[in-house]
Amino acid sequence: MGLKIGVVGIGAIGSDHLRRLAHVIAGVDVVAVCDIVPGRAQAALDQFKIEAKDYSDYHDLVADPEVEVVVITASNEAHADVAVAALEANKFVFVEKPLAISAADCKRVMDAEMKTGKKMLQVGFMRRYDDGYKQMKKILDNNEIGAPLMIHCRHYNLDTVPGYKTENAIYETLIHEIDVLHWLIDDEYTDVKVYFPRQTSNVPAEQVRDPQVVVMETNKGVNIVVEVFTNCQYGYDIHCDITGEEGMIELPSPPSVAMRKNAKYSTDILTLWKERFEAAYDVEFQDFFDHLNDGKDPVGPDTWDGYLAAITSDAAVKSQRSGNTEKVVGVDKPAFYN
Ligand code: ISE
Numbered sequence: 001m002g003l004k005i006g007v008v009g010i011g012a013i014g015s016d017h018l019r020r021l022a023h024v025i026a027g028v029d030v031v032a033v034c035d036i037v038p039g040r041a042q043a044a045l046d047q048f049k050i051e052a053k054d055y056s057d058y059h060d061l062v063a064d065p066e067v068e069v070v071v072i073t074a075s076n077e078a079h080a081d082v083a084v085a086a087l088e089a090n091k092f093v094f095v096e097k098p099l100a101i102s103a104a105d106c107k108r109v110m111d112a113e114m115k116t117g118k119k120m121l122q123v124g125f126m127r128r129y130d131d132g133y134k135q136m137k138k139i140l141d142n143n144e145i146g147a148p149l150m151i152h153c154r155h156y157n158l159d160t161v162p163g164y165k166t167e168n169a170i171y172e173t174l175i176h177e178i179d180v181l182h183w184l185i186d187d188e189y190t191d192v193k194v195y196f197p198r199q200t201s202n203v204p205a206e207q208v209r210d211p212q213v214v215v216m217e218t219n220k221g222v223n224i225v226v227e228v229f230t231n232c233q234y235g236y237d238i239h240c241d242i243t244g245e246e247g248m249i250e251l252p253s254p255p256s257v258a259m260r261k262n263a264k265y266s267t268d269i270l271t272l273w274k275e276r277f278e279a280a281y282d283v284e285f286q287d288f289f290d291h292l293n294d295g296k297d298p299v300g301p302d303t304w305d306g307y308l309a310a311i312t313s314d315a316a317v318k319s320q321r322s323g324n325t326e327k328v329v330g331v332d333k334p335a336f337y338n
Contacts (some may be wrong), residue, residue: 009074080105116274146245235269
C-alpha cells in the first residue's frame with residue numbers, strides 16, 4: 001500500500017492527474033476525491049475504474065484521517081484556501097500551478113506551511129521536469145554558454161477556454177515562463193512591463209487582450225521577452241531561446257517524423273498542452289511521491305517559488321492596467337526556505 005491521496009478538483013487537469021495517480025504513478029493510492037460540480041468526480045472515478053470516497057466539500061476530504069496527501073487541482077482561485085486547510089490539518093500538499101492567483105494568497109499558504117515546521121508542499125511547475133528544459137539547465141549550470149544575457153520565449157496556445165481573461169494570460173499562462181526562467185538562470189525579477197500589440201481577430205479584446213508581450217528584467221540585468229499568444233490557431237507551441245556571452249541555446253521541439261510529400265517537407269505541431277508536457281507531469285509526480293515515501297522533504301518547486309512567481313505575476317497584472325513598468329516587490333526570503 002502506498003501513500004493515501006485525496007484529489008480536490010476533478011476538472012481538466014484534475015481528471016488527467018487522477019488517471020495518472022491511479023494508473024501511472026507508483027507508491028500511491030487514491031482514496032478520496034472531491035469536486036463542487038455534482039457527479040463530476042464520480043464520473044471520472046467510473047471512467048478510470050477507481051474506487052474512492054467522493055466528497056462534495058473539500059473540508060471533509062481534508063479532515064478524512066485516511067488522507068495523507070492532498071492534491072489540489074481545483075480552480076486557480078480556490079488553491080490557497082484548500083492548501084491552507086490541508087496544511088492546518090498537517091497533510092502534505094501538491095498544488096497545481098499557480099500556487100495562488102495573488103502573492104497575498106501565496107503568503108497565507110507560506111505562513112501555514114511554516115507553522116507546521118516542515119516542508120510539506122510542492123507546486124506543479126512541471127516544466128522543471130521536462131527533458132528539454134533539464135538539458136538547458138545543465139548547460140547553464142556548467143557555464144557552457146557563459147553568463148546569460150537575453151532570453152526570448154513564445155508561449156502559444158491554440159485557443160482559450162471560456163472564462164479565460166486578460167489577467168489569466170499572466171497568472172495562468174506566463175506563470176510557467178516566470179518560474180522556469182527563474183530556475184534556469186538562478187535569478188530573480190526586478191521589473192515587468194506588459195505590451196499589447198495589435199489585437200488578433202480570433203478573439204474579442206473585451207474577452208481577452210491577445211497577444212501580449214511581456215518584458216522582464218532580472219537582478220543580474222538579464223532582459224527577457226515573452227510573447228503570450230493564447231489564440232494562435234495553429235497549435236500549442238513553446239519556445240525558449242537563451243543567449244549567453246559565448247553561445248545560445250534553444251529548447252528542443254517535441255520530436256515528430258518529418259514527411260516529404262507533394263513537394264513539401266513537414267513535421268507535426270502538437271495542439272494540447274497536456275500532451276506536450278505529458279512525460280514531465282509523470283516524472284514530477286513520481287519525484288514528489290518518491291521523496292515522501294522515503295521520508296524525505298520534497299525537492300521540487302516549493303511554496304517560496306510559488307510566492308516568487310506570484311509577486312512577479314502581480315507586477316505584470318498591475319502593468320497590464322497601468323501601462324507602466326512595474327517593480328516586483330515582496331517580503332524577504334524566510335530562513336525556512338533556504
Ligand atoms: C494552462 O492552464 C496550462 O497550465 C498550460 O500548461 C499552459 O500552457 C496554458 O497556457 C494554460 O492555460
